[in-house]
Amino acid sequence: xxxxxxxxxxxxxxxxxxxxxxxxxxxxxxxxxxxxxxxxxxxxxxxxxxxxxxxxxxxxxxxxxxxxxxxxxxxxxxxxxxxxxxxxxxxxxxxxxxxxxxxxxxxxxxxxxxxxxxxxxxxxxxxxxxxxxxxxxxxxxxxxxxxxxxxxxxxxxxxxxxxxxxxxxxxxxxxxxxxxxxxxxxxxxxxxxxxxxxxxxxxxxxxxxxxxxxx
Amino acid sequence: xxxxxxxxxxxxxxxxxxxxxxxxxxxxxxxxxxxxxxxxxxxxxxxxxxxxxxxxxxxxxxxxxxxxxxxxxxxxxxxxxxxxxxxxxxxxxxxxxxxxxxxxxxxxxxxxxxxxxxxxxxxxxxxxxxxxxxxxxxxxxxxxxxxxxxxxxxxxxxxxxxxxxxxxxxxxxxxxxxxxxxxxxxxxxxxxxxxxxxxxxxxxxxxxxxxxxxx
Amino acid sequence: xxxxxxxxxxxxxxxxxxxxxxxxxxxxxxxxxxxxxxxxxxxxxxxxxxxxxxxxxxxxxxxxxxxxxxxxxxxxxxxxxxxxxxxxxxxxxxxxxxxxxxxxxxxxxxxxxxxxxxxxxxxxxxxxxxxxxxxxxxxxxxxxxxxxxxxxxxxxxxxxxxxxxxxxxxxxxxxxxxxxxxxxxxxxxxxxxxxxxxxxxxxxxxxxxxxxxxxxxxxxxxxxxxxxxxx
Amino acid sequence: xxxxxxxxxxxxxxxxxxxxxxxxxxxxxxxxxxxxxxxxxxxxxxxxxxxxxxxxxxxxxxxxxxxxxxxxxxxxxxxxxxxxxxxxxxxxxxxxxxxxxxxxxxxxxxxxxxxxxxxxxxxxxxxxxxxxxxxxxxxxxxxxxxxxxxxxxxxxxxxxxxxxxxxxxxxxxxxxxxxxxxxxxxxxxxxxxxxxxxxxxxxxxxxxxxxxxxxxxxxxxxxxxxxxxxx
Numbered sequence: 001x002x003x004x005x006x007x008x009x010x011x012x013x014x015x016x017x018x019x020x021x022x023x024x025x026x027x028x029x030x031x032x033x034x035x036x037x038x039x040x041x042x043x044x045x046x047x048x049x050x051x052x053x054x055x056x057x058x059x060x061x062x063x064x065x066x067x068x069x070x071x072x073x074x075x076x077x078x079x080x081x082x083x084x085x086x087x088x089x090x091x092x093x094x095x096x097x098x099x100x101x102x103x104x105x106x107x108x109x110x111x112x113x114x115x116x117x118x119x120x121x122x123x124x125x126x127x128x129x130x131x132x133x134x135x136x137x138x139x140x141x142x143x144x145x146x147x148x149x150x151x152x153x154x155x156x157x158x159x160x161x162x163x164x165x166x167x168x169x170x171x172x173x174x175x176x177x178x179x180x181x182x183x184x185x186x187x188x189x190x191x192x193x194x195x196x197x198x199x200x201x202x203x204x205x206x207x208x209x210x211x212x213x214x215x
Numbered sequence: 216x217x218x219x220x221x222x223x224x225x226x227x228x229x230x231x232x233x234x235x236x237x238x239x240x241x242x243x244x245x246x247x248x249x250x251x252x253x254x255x256x257x258x259x260x261x262x263x264x265x266x267x268x269x270x271x272x273x274x275x276x277x278x279x280x281x282x283x284x285x286x287x288x289x290x291x292x293x294x295x296x297x298x299x300x301x302x303x304x305x306x307x308x309x310x311x312x313x314x315x316x317x318x319x320x321x322x323x324x325x326x327x328x329x330x331x332x333x334x335x336x337x338x339x340x341x342x343x344x345x346x347x348x349x350x351x352x353x354x355x356x357x358x359x360x361x362x363x364x365x366x367x368x369x370x371x372x373x374x375x376x377x378x379x380x381x382x383x384x385x386x387x388x389x390x391x392x393x394x395x396x397x398x399x400x401x402x403x404x405x406x407x408x409x410x411x412x413x414x415x416x417x418x419x420x421x422x423x424x425x426x427x428x429x430x
Numbered sequence: 431x432x433x434x435x436x437x438x439x440x441x442x443x444x445x446x447x448x449x450x451x452x453x454x455x456x457x458x459x460x461x462x463x464x465x466x467x468x469x470x471x472x473x474x475x476x477x478x479x480x481x482x483x484x485x486x487x488x489x490x491x492x493x494x495x496x497x498x499x500x501x502x503x504x505x506x507x508x509x510x511x512x513x514x515x516x517x518x519x520x521x522x523x524x525x526x527x528x529x530x531x532x533x534x535x536x537x538x539x540x541x542x543x544x545x546x547x548x549x550x551x552x553x554x555x556x557x558x559x560x561x562x563x564x565x566x567x568x569x570x571x572x573x574x575x576x577x578x579x580x581x582x583x584x585x586x587x588x589x590x591x592x593x594x595x596x597x598x599x600x601x602x603x604x605x606x607x608x609x610x611x612x613x614x615x616x617x618x619x620x621x622x623x624x625x626x627x628x629x630x631x632x633x634x635x636x637x638x639x640x641x642x643x644x645x646x647x648x649x650x651x652x653x654x655x656x657x658x659x660x661x
Numbered sequence: 662x663x664x665x666x667x668x669x670x671x672x673x674x675x676x677x678x679x680x681x682x683x684x685x686x687x688x689x690x691x692x693x694x695x696x697x698x699x700x701x702x703x704x705x706x707x708x709x710x711x712x713x714x715x716x717x718x719x720x721x722x723x724x725x726x727x728x729x730x731x732x733x734x735x736x737x738x739x740x741x742x743x744x745x746x747x748x749x750x751x752x753x754x755x756x757x758x759x760x761x762x763x764x765x766x767x768x769x770x771x772x773x774x775x776x777x778x779x780x781x782x783x784x785x786x787x788x789x790x791x792x793x794x795x796x797x798x799x800x801x802x803x804x805x806x807x808x809x810x811x812x813x814x815x816x817x818x819x820x821x822x823x824x825x826x827x828x829x830x831x832x833x834x835x836x837x838x839x840x841x842x843x844x845x846x847x848x849x850x851x852x853x854x855x856x857x858x859x860x861x862x863x864x865x866x867x868x869x870x871x872x873x874x875x876x877x878x879x880x881x882x883x884x885x886x887x888x889x890x891x892x
Contacts, residue, residue: 018433020639039433041638041639043639044832045762045763046688046691046832046835047688047832047834047835048831048832049637049638049639050631059884060831061691061882061883061884062691062692062830062831062832062833062882063831063832064688064689064691064832068688068689068691068742073631073831075626075627076591076593076595076626076629076638077631078595078631078634078637078638079631079632079634079829079831079832079834080637080834081766081829081834081835081836081837081838081839081866082688082714082762082763082765082766082835082836082839083543083766083767083769083770083839085766086543086762086763086766086767087539087542087543087544087611087767088637088639089544089763090543090544090545090763090767090781090782090783091541091542091543091544091611091612092544093542093611093639093640094639114788119747119750119751120759120788121740121741121746121747121750121757121759122738122739122740122741122742122759123738123739123759123760123761123762123789124738124739124761124762125738125761125762125763126761127761127763127764127783127784127787127789128761128762128763128764128783131544131782131783131784131785132544132763132782132783158787158788159786159787160787161783161784161785161786161787162785162786162787233664235870254664256869256870258870259601260531260532261457261460261601261604262457262601262603262604263600263601264868264869264870265862274653275600276460276651276652276653277460277461277599277600277601277602277651278600278601279457279458279460279601283457283458283460283511288600288862290857290858291822291824291826291857291860291869292862293826293862293865293868293869294598294600294601294603294862294863294865295603295868296535296598296603296604296605296606296607296608296635297457297483297531297532297534297535297604297605297608298535298536298538298539298608298774300535301531301532301535301536301774302536302770302773302774302775302842303868303870304532304775305532305536305550305551305552305774305775305776306772306773306774306775306842306843307775308773308842308870308871309870329557334516334519334520335528335557336509336510336515336516336519336526336528337507337508337509337510337511337528338507338508338528338529338530338531338558339507339508339530339531340507340530340531340532341530342530342532342533342552342553342556342558343530343531343532343533343552346551346552346553346554346775347532347551347552347775373556373557374555374556375556376552376553376554376555376556377554377555377556536774536776540779543767544781544782545767545779545780545781546779546780546781546782546796546798546799546801546803547779547780547796547798547803548771548776548777548778548779548780549776549777549778549779550775550776550777551775551777565777565778567777567778567807568777570777572777572778576798597863598863599863600862600863630864631831632828632829632830632831632864633861633863633864
């Protein structure tokens with residue numbers, strides 16, 4: 001299992017059966033592989049509730065997800081136009097959105113649409129999802145490709161919303177937003193608390209349960 | 216032909232083929248009888264484009280117009296929910312609305328939803344239609360049941376909108392809104408200009424063409 | 431794991447609590463959830479605010495709840511269709527909030543779509559805009575209207591699958607799909623419960639994520655009026 | 662008298678004038694009116710403002726018009742899908758207006774529905790709300806967004822009847838039904854023109870009153886990319 005798959009699997013474990021879920025591009029897309037297809041309903045903002053995987057030979061070029069990748073149509077699926085689709089999102093009818101991020105900070109802010117100094121020419125549904133979904137799970141590498149922390153004290157990249165992400169899952173650890181701060185609740189694989197500490201500039205608390213377990 | 220039928224027929228003459236038309240309750244409903252069914256598209260705000268008449272034996276209790284009267288479904292008809300229906304109205308997609316009125320005044324204002332002193336408990340789609348339809352035709356008796364003028368100097372009943380009615384058709388005459396005032400363009404049946412004058416307190420101009428004809 | 435949202439009217443109507451705001455579908459009795467309303471007449475929740483185009487007709491549909499003195503307030507566009515509403519209103523026993531029908535529809539949609547408010551030209555300069563905020567946009571005056579939301583929506587559809595996907599029948603669609611989106615708990619009564627393969631994904635009007643419970647209709651509107659059918 | 666809105670791409674594209682604002686459907690190339698865009702590349706209207714989620718892809722769909730330097734401005738949510746857009750923008754040859762995708766969709770709907778503006782929480786506190794009016798509604802901050810409208814809409818549907826009733830195919834629906842409502846003149850390209858009795862009144866997504874002209878698709882998106890088909 002790659003680290004991306006481990007993150008995706010961990011994200012899948014956070015989900016309650018019968019939930020309506022929107023998966024972002026990248027690691028979030030992998031989450032579908034760890035879900036019981038009949039027990040979860042996947043929404044894609046370009047206009048489909050009931051996304052499922054598709055066999056190579058059944059690919060339909062006019063049936064894609066928000067990442068413009070070919071997908072299949074689950075039993076009981078429905079299509080709708082973009083305003084209806086975003087009404088579902090903005091109106092609070094999506095239970096969970098699982099998204100990637102460039103940065104997440106101590107205050108729970110997420111930056112995942114623009115990099116300073118680069119052209120800001122795309123946002124897609126990121127802002128609507130972050131504002132509208134009932135629960136936000138962020139899945140990401142703990143550090144950027146150049147080794148700098150992505151879980152930071154305060155976002156230096158433009159934020160996507162003023163709403164906190166509920167859960168942050170990285171290749172090193174799982175954090176839950178609780179009482180106004182993130183709590184580290186679980187370490188991934190053989191990661192140590194020290195590993196997390198050295199790769200994080202954000203403020204977070206280690207959960208009592210986890211400390212208890214480690215004693 | 217009753218006077219109501221004459222008014223309805225006159226209203227039908229104002230319509231351009233292929234128009235999208237919304238008919239109010241009362242005299243407006245009769246207008247449908249004078250239209251080529253294949254050349255006009257009737258919209259009803261409760262959610263149908265393609266209203267047609269229905270034979271007694273084909274009545275479906277779940278297929279009604281805005282007056283809650285049974286109607287039929289024309290070829291090429293479509294159903295939609297109320298928000299979509301009023302998007303058509305408010306968004307300017309209805310070519311003509313033909314409505315009744317309690318009063319119309321010199322400034323083109325229409326009062327057709329409430330009577331002072333009586334309970335104001337219903338408005339329906341009247342305000343939306345008056346604001347949104349591209350053209351408004353008012354069909355009404357020239358005077359109220361008690362003989363008092365309905366085409367008045369200034370509405371004493373609450374107005375329905377601040378938008379002028381384009382055409383006013385009564386059992387006595389036809390008036391067109393032009394350059395900020397109503398112009399009497401046609402007399403109904405053997406009505407005289409004097410008949411109109413005596414039953415009207417509104418200001419209006421008699422059209423040059425009509426005066427010419429009468430000379 | 432297969433989801434199944436089917437319930438009975440008697441059981442699911444218990445979701446309605448005293449003091450709740452309810453949305454109730456239908457244009458008059460057309461598309462009105464008659465079975466659910468009937469169950470509500472035998473449930474004890476009172477002091478209800480009803481968001482519905484009409485309060486049924488005299489002694490029919492929501493008109494039954496009015497006679498039971500269960501309504502605190504009604505929000506709609508055409509109460510004239512029940513001649514008893516004016517009496518309750520004048521006696522100070524019922525509050526009314528009258529909205530133009532298009533504004534009423536749009537406000538329900540806004541409630542479901544997470545829209546905080548919208549500007550419409552409808553009602554500008556009339557008594558129904560009195561006291562409401564206005565704004566000049568591109569040279570035209572608009573009035574600000576607020577979204578409508580509810581605790582429970584009682585709606586009526588034609589067919590449902592077990593997940594809660596819905597389609598509607600002719601002009602019985604009206605406010606039902608809008609209300610399905612704007613309440614915390616949505617109960618749909620339907621004529622028929624079908625296999626999900628019988629509903630085409632392109633023609634579903636209300637996707638299942640909006641629907642919490644499904645009840646089979648016992649009371650239906652026919653040419654002979656409201657009748658009970660065997661289910 | 663029977664109405665017939667069928668036309669050819671070459672003929673009907675003449676409706677587009679220099680300086681016009683155009684809405685163009687599609688999510689990337691999915692549901693994009695490729696035949697009409699192709700006709701537009703051979704028509705001389707320039708200085709266009711394009712309201713479309715993307716500017717196609719590099720050298721494909723609307724990307725062709727970009728290369729022809731026919732675009733003054735683009736309004737959309739995700740220009741990233743055409744890597745050439747950034748270059749034109751940085752060279753000062755193309756103006757961009759970026760909106761969150763939900764706000765973009767809703768603004769087009771508002772344009773078609775006669776809504777003067779709406780309040781959304783999306784983008785509040787972000788760079789995309791900079792300079793926009795905000796309002797505190799029931800304790801939450803919302804940003805005011807304006808409707809989008811166009812002179813001409815180029816959309817893509819699956820089937821049409823002669824009157825212009827439209828249905829769509831899978832995720833090729835996207836922005837098309839919204840744009841059909843928000844332009845002065847609406848041209849729909851379709852795969853198939855059918856008898857009106859073949860479209861169920863319950864499943865029509867775009868009623869004919871929104872559509873001014875119908876063109877049969879010559880360029881279609883297949884697994885092998887955009888291909889020309891015989892019509």
